[in-house]
Amino acid sequence: MSPATGGPSGTFAPRPGAAPLHRQVLAQAAMESRLMLRNGEQLLLAVVIPVIVLIGGVAGAERVGMDLAHPPVDVFAPGVLALAVMSTAFTSLAIATGFERRYGVIKRLGSSPLPRSGLLAGKIGGLLLIEALQVLVIALVALVLGWDPAPGVLGALLGVVLGTAAFASLGLFISGVLRAEATLAAANLVYLLLLAGGAVVLPVSAYGSFGEVVRWLPSGALGGAMREALIDGTTAWADLAVLLAWAVLGTALTARTFKWE
Amino acid sequence: MPASDPTVPAVSVDGLAMRYGDKVAVDALSLSVERHTITAVLGPNGAGKTTTLETCEGYRRPQAGTVRVLGLDPIRDRAALLPRIGVMLQDGGAWSGVRAREMLDHVARLHAHPLDTDLLSDRLGLAECGRTPYRRLSGGQQQRLGLAMALVGRPEIVFVDEPTAGMDPHARRTTWELLEELRGDGVTVVLTTHYMDEAERLADQIHIIDHGRLIASGTPLELTRGGAHATIRLVVTRPFPPGSPELLAKALGEHTEVTQLDALSLMVTGPADASTLATVSRWCEENDVLPESLTLGQRNLEDVFLQLTGRGLVP
Numbered sequence: 001m002s003p004a005t006g007g008p009s010g011t012f013a014p015r016p017g018a019a020p021l022h023r024q025v026l027a028q029a030a031m032e033s034r035l036m037l038r039n040g041e042q043l044l045l046a047v048v049i050p051v052i053v054l055i056g057g058v059a060g061a062e063r064v065g066m067d068l069a070h071p072p073v074d075v076f077a078p079g080v081l082a083l084a085v086m087s088t089a090f091t092s093l094a095i096a097t098g099f100e101r102r103y104g105v106i107k108r109l110g111s112s113p114l115p116r117s118g119l120l121a122g123k124i125g126g127l128l129l130i131e132a133l134q135v136l137v138i139a140l141v142a143l144v145l146g147w148d149p150a151p152g153v154l155g156a157l158l159g160v161v162l163g164t165a166a167f168a169s170l171g172l173f174i175s176g177v178l179r180a181e182a183t184l185a186a187a188n189l190v191y192l193l194l195l196a197g198g199a200v201v202l203p204v205s206a207y208g209s210f211g212e213v214v215r216w217l218p219s220g221a222l223g224g225a226m227r228e229a230l231i232d233g234t235t236a237w238a239d240l241a242v243l244l245a246w247a248v249l250g251t252a253l254t255a256r257t258f259k260w261e
Numbered sequence: 262m263p264a265s266d267p268t269v270p271a272v273s274v275d276g277l278a279m280r281y282g283d284k285v286a287v288d289a290l291s292l293s294v295e296r297h298t299i300t301a302v303l304g305p306n307g308a309g310k311t312t313t314l315e316t317c318e319g320y321r322r323p324q325a326g327t328v329r330v331l332g333l334d335p336i337r338d339r340a341a342l343l344p345r346i347g348v349m350l351q352d353g354g355a356w357s358g359v360r361a362r363e364m365l366d367h368v369a370r371l372h373a374h375p376l377d378t379d380l381l382s383d384r385l386g387l388a389e390c391g392r393t394p395y396r397r398l399s400g401g402q403q404q405r406l407g408l409a410m411a412l413v414g415r416p417e418i419v420f421v422d423e424p425t426a427g428m429d430p431h432a433r434r435t436t437w438e439l440l441e442e443l444r445g446d447g448v449t450v451v452l453t454t455h456y457m458d459e460a461e462r463l464a465d466q467i468h469i470i471d472h473g474r475l476i477a478s479g480t481p482l483e484l485t486r487g488g489a490h491a492t493i494r495l496v497v498t499r500p501f502p503p504g505s506p507e508l509l510a511k512a513l514g515e516h517t518e519v520t521q522l523d524a525l526s527l528m529v530t531g532p533a534d535a536s537t538l539a540t541v542s543r544w545c546e547e548n549d550v551l552p553e554s555l556t557l558g559q560r561n562l563e564d565v566f567l568q569l570t571g572r573g574l575v576p
Contacts, residue, residue: 010445010447011380011442012415012442012447012448013415013448014415014417014448015374016344016345016346016372016373016374016414016415016417017344017374017414018343018344018371018372019370019373020373024370024371027367031367035359038358039358099356100356103353103354103355104350104352104354104355105353105354105355107320107353108348108350110319110320111319111320111343111348112343112368113343113344113371113414114371
């Protein structure tokens with residue numbers, strides 16, 4: 001039955017084992033971020049659009065003499081950082097995960113040693129890598145435009161972390177209940193709506209009485225937290241609490257509905 | 262990780278039942294797979310092969326019955342089992358923009374002692390398409406990459422679902438040789454297929470399933486051995502008159518079986534002797550049926566399947 005060749009010394013002699021979890025997670029994070037950067041549309045969403053919004057916003061505000069309490073770049077830069085977090089954690093993640101389900105990537109990884117928690121950790125790691133890159137590029141452009149940020153490091157960091165958690169959980173929820181194409185459409189549409197009317201780039205005060213509504217959106221809360229940290233140097237606990245609530249809601253929805261296949 | 266007990270079967274399925282809505286996919290299925298063998302699960306499309314495999318791989322929870330792989334429960338002991346098995350899916354399983362080699366290297370990094378991916382790429386003919394994005398690989402290349410991903414972690418068992426579907430004859434042969442080498446190196450191979458020649462050529466043990474039920478098990482020899490039995494294929498120039506199989510069976514007597522294959526051909530299974538042959542040709546003469554060919558041969562798996570189910574395997 002078994003030929004005499006091979007045996008324990010053969011090329012394919014079994015030697016199974018999982019790599020240490022942290023190495024699996026790192027490999028997954030590196031892979032996710034690499035694929036995201038390779039994708040032109042994703043890169044557009046992650047870096048090009050935020051930079052255009054920043055430059056356009058600053059130039060536009062100066063031209064029309066927009067009445068802001070601070071120099072335009074100081075107002076726009078924190079909002080554009082919030083926009084960048086939203087684009088990566090929500091839109092890019094939702095689209096990527098939707099197509100991973102479609103192409104059987106999640107199924108394939110489901111029979112690899114990488115546990116589901118490791119896959120999730122890898123995704124979060126990938127997001128944070130991309131966000132670090134976005135912050136770097138946007139901050140450099142803003143500094144060139146004369147940005148003078150306040151040192152609200154804690155508030156900004158908490159804003160990025162909680163904003164990522166809130167948007168990522170909502171993005172995963174969408175990708176888990178819709179087909180890949182519908183996810184693509186919905187994630188882009190929501191992004192555009194929030195960009196225009198979600199108080200992410202412009203402060204809540206710019207929306208008049210409607211501002212009382214949009215401040216409760218994850219976009220308004222993230223934009224608010226970033227502005228308060230980087231304009232006033234303080235930590236916006238109320239906005240951060242709103243983000244936390246969205247993260248809890250999104251996680252609960254995702255946990256109930258997400259199918260790995 | 263505990264040393265694996267070589268006396269535990271590689272796979273044991275006992276009374277497995279699975280249904281999707283009203284449709285029964287697998288029904289009271291029991292089978293086992295010995296270590297270090299190639300075992301084929303053979304059956305037509307929709308027979309329940311993939312569902313059975315997916316319960317072994319931990320993708321589906323059995324609705325009834327038990328499934329053990331290397332003595333472990335694929336759902337409960339998932340974390341312990343997954344590193345020890347390799348899975349080749351029927352299709353997909355990679356990001357569309359990922360390069361072939363990059364994908365293989367990624368799966369390798371999830372394992373503790375992966376195979377050398379240079380060597381594996383060479384063996385599977387993936388060296389020349391290593392930088393090609395997955396979506397631009399041919400169907401055969403995607404299949405071979407799928408097989409490479411199943412093997413790279415040096416598993417004890419590989420589950421391969423229709424491994425050569427979409428491959429050209431050369432790639433098929435190479436894949437068969439590779440699967441035989443795996444067995445030689447101590448890997449257990451469980452494959453599903455609807456190709457008779459694949460099962461007959463490769464498998465130590467074959468389980469034939471149809472409509473979710475196990476209808477026969479054995480070595481290729483056991484399954485095709487009919488003692489003194491042989492098959493006679495009768496192909497005619499004009500369609501048979503209605504009722505021909507029954508009439509011919511009556512003429513042949515009780516030790517033979519007649520199965521209509523299609524409008525122009527019949528298969529007779531029975532004693533391999535001159536009198537059977539003579540009876541068939543006399544029946545043709547009496548019924549004004551003009552034979553185009555009348556061939557006598559040993560049963561092959563296809564005949565076995567036909568006899569068991571009354572229809573062909575590949576539509």
